[in-house]
Amino acid sequence: MSLTPLLLSRSDSKGGAARAAFRLHKALRMEGIPSLMRVDHKGTDDWTVAASSGVLGRGMAIARPALDRIMLKLQRAGAGHRSPSVLSAVKAEALNQCNFSVLHLHWVCGGFLSIEQIAKIRKPKVWTxxxxxxxxxxxxxxxxxxxxxxRGYSSGNKPIGHRGIDIDRWTWSRKRRAWQQPFQLVAPSAWMADRVAESALFAGWPVRVIPNALDANVYKPVDSALAREIAGIPNDDWVILYCALGGGSDPNKGFDLLSEALHQLVQKHPSRKIRLICVGQSEPQQAGGFPCPVEWMGHLSDDIAMALVYSAADVVVVPSRQESFSQTAAEAQACGVPVVAFRIGGLKDVISHAESGYLAEPFDATDFAHGLGWVLGDPTRRRTLGMSARRRAIEKFSYPVVAALHADLYEQVIASADHGLQRQYGAS
Structure with a gap:
């Protein structure tokens, strides 16, 4: 059977995981692999992406995420996005009858693919x-x-402060009952692979580390002065870029830590003109308290526009408290811009400390400020870091590299499934 992957994702454009799945889809097709993609929410006009159609289908695609989360009202838990994944837009029976040689799951929550339907898929499958x-x-x-x-979700380890029915435990128990036959897992970073191996559900399952794909022909360096002119960014001494959807309201994105680090940076370099560029949200109602001018650019979905904004920056900051990969850090490096982040999660895979950026001690705003000063204070060092960052992005994250890694994995998964069928039916 020829290699024909079907990528399954709730969306092809909404959110970082959706963008990662769509980029892999494009990477595979550019390398001659006839990938197709099935989503519930389609934000692109790509003909190789299929979505729910008709008025009812599109309406349900909008309603399903909210309907799927209704039972969460029975549990009063901490903040953060949650998914019980009870509803399913896609049925395993249809997937099992399709002509694709391998199914590749990505972010499948929001009523797109339920826990039980995932278990019923019999086709060779991979899940990132x-x-x-x-x-x-x-x-x-x-x-x-x-x-x-x-360790597993028990009645004895329910977090303090959680009230009502333990929907977390109920959901985890459904996963444990449903997912008993191991299949191939993919992690975008060594940190995520370690978490998978240490989990009560997936310990012992096969997991491969493959980074997210990036189009290095789109995300590439542009002359900084030209990029600032096109983007309308003042030509200040130091331009710092922060990219995160709704980052100011998401504690995980570390906006508070960045603010603290910027105050220290300004104090140490009072003669410098410093400007912060924020992409991913418009100016919030309470936007004061910054020690330097701030440009609020809102949400930018166009890759070319993002490449220009990256190139306009002297440094990109990722002050997140947790990241499984960080496409922002990869995109910035592809544009030849060094990145300052904390030494946590997948950022340790994406950034090479002192070679393509600076990894500060976790959540230490003082060390983060030091990293910013170290990168920005020496123009020669900054150029060297930028060139190294560009090389690293091409070698590790570019479409041909990541597509080849996935193609090799798909072939192995298909061969393993075929071998299993031969043993089941006694074929020689």
């Missing part, structure tokens, strides 16, 4: 974990040292 949901309860992000996803 873009967050922690698969081995948690309903949580998409959980503390790294949380006992529940490591």
């Amino acid at each position: 974990f873009h967050d922690m949901w698969a081995f948690c309860g309903t949580e998409h992000l959980a503390p790294d040292d949380a006992a529940r996803w490591r």
